[in-house]
Amino acid sequence: MSVSDTQFIGAWRRVLELSKLQPGQTVTVLTSASTHPQTLRCAIAASSALGAVVNRLDLQPVNGEKALSRDSLAYLGTTPLTGNKAAIAALKASDLVLDLMTLLFSPEQHEILASGAKILLAVEPPEVLCRMVPTEDDRARVLQATNLISRSKVMTVTSKAGTELRCELGEFPAIAEYGFVDEPGRWDHWPSGFALTWPNEGGTEGRIVLDRGDILLPMKCYISDPIEIVIRDGYARSITGGFHADLLAEYMASFEDAEAYAMSHVGWGLQPRAHWSTLAQYDREATIGMDARAFEGNFLFSLGPNNEAGGTRTTTCHIDIPMRRCTVSLDGQSVVVDGQVQDAAGTAYARKRKEFL
Numbered sequence: 246m247s248v249s250d251t252q253f254i255g256a257w258r259r260v261l262e263l264s265k266l267q268p269g270q271t272v273t274v275l276t277s278a279s280t281h282p283q284t285l286r287c288a289i290a291a292s293s294a295l296g297a298v299v300n301r302l303d304l305q306p307v308n309g310e311k312a313l314s315r316d317s318l319a320y321l322g323t324t325p326l327t328g329n330k331a332a333i334a335a336l337k338a339s340d341l342v343l344d345l346m347t348l349l350f351s352p353e354q355h356e357i358l359a360s361g362a363k364i365l366l367a368v369e370p371p372e373v374l375c376r377m378v379p380t381e382d383d384r385a386r387v388l389q390a391t392n393l394i395s396r397s398k399v400m401t402v403t404s405k406a407g408t409e410l411r412c413e414l415g416e417f418p419a420i421a422e423y424g425f426v427d428e429p430g431r432w433d434h435w436p437s438g439f440a441l442t443w444p445n446e447g448g449t450e451g452r453i454v455l456d457r458g459d460i461l462l463p464m465k466c467y468i469s470d471p472i473e474i475v476i477r478d479g480y481a482r483s484i485t486g487g488f489h490a491d492l493l494a495e496y497m498a499s500f501e502d503a504e505a506y507a508m509s510h511v512g513w514g515l516q517p518r519a520h521w522s523t524l525a526q527y528d529r530e531a532t533i534g535m536d537a538r539a540f541e542g543n544f545l546f547s548l549g550p551n552n553e554a555g556g557t558r559t560t561t562c563h564i565d566i567p568m569r570r571c572t573v574s575l576d577g578q579s580v581v582v583d584g585q586v587q588d589a590a591g592t593a594y595a596r597k598r599k600e601f602l
């Protein structure tokens with residue numbers, strides 16, 4: 246279902262207000278070939294209505310012939326900004342960059358943020374953005390989780406399907422994704438609502454058993470046969486199972502890059518307005534799957550780059566795998582139990598959604 250410009254401009258205005266956009270500040274809207282026209286139109290209208298000086302910077306797409314997917318998060322590292330001094334200068338001189346193109350995991354993104362500019366990524370369809378307009382509650386809930394991560398030394402993850410994983414923490418910061426950029430130098434992604442960090446380099450051991458209904462991104466498929474991934478010294482050492490294991494293994498092998506098998510970020514979903522089932526309702530290329538990354542109670546882990554957290558690994562292959570029904574603990578305190586987020590007292594949130602069956 247579409248949303249009207251009126252509704253979408255209102256959503257943008259709310260996100261820009263939460264991002265503390267002030268009259269007279271400079272907003273640069275970063276676009277490329279895949280930018281959604283209604284998102285562009287409404288982002289410019291909302292920024293202008295709030296008194297900002299609004300620019301648009303349109304860049305030529307890159308990597309199309311290298312990537313096996315058109316998903317903007319599938320092939321990372323170099324972007325249309327790579328080596329583009331004029332474009333980088335314009336973004337560094339902006340107070341707020343609305344990234345309707347996807348800079349995520351790019352070295353240039355860090356250079357722009359270091360100048361104090363804020364970057365908000367927004368590439369999901371307009372109706373998804375309107376369904377998950379961020380709130381102060383989202384921010385509070387995610388910051389509570391990242392504060393706990395920041396104080397923790399070990400994350401353990403288990404599941405009835407057989408997952409037994411241990412991640413040493415502390416080398417990298419915890420990252421809060423709550424959908425708006427309220428401080429200079431902050432990056433965020435609308436829609437989101439999850440907490441993540443990177444395990445220490447080489448500090449992840451164990452096995453991950455993906456079960457029926459867990460999700461592979463960027464493939465955007467629910468797996469039907471279990472997949473076992475053995476992790477040793479921070480790298481996936483084997484990926485075994487049925488058809489979906491082959492799909493994952495073959496896709497990763499196509500990058501011919503040993504670094505693609507490294508652990509990337511680990512964390513859990515905290516967005517009650519995101520749903521596990523949404524991916525089944527969209528054509529593959531119509532979404533990048535943020536409902537899957539953000540649904541409350543998922544364990545989201547990923548393989549590949551760590552430059553987003555300040556590491557040096559910029560492998561172009563990035564795999565995100567949201568899992569259901571895991572138990573996630575930090576220094577022995579369970580934050581998710583069998584897919585149910587625990588509140589600070591360690592009891593399951595009262596599910597807002599009524600159950601009728």
Ligand SMILES: O=c1ccc(O)c[nH]1
Binds near residue numbers: 318
């Ligand atoms: O918002 C995002 C999107 C993808 C990812 O891997 C991390 N955060």
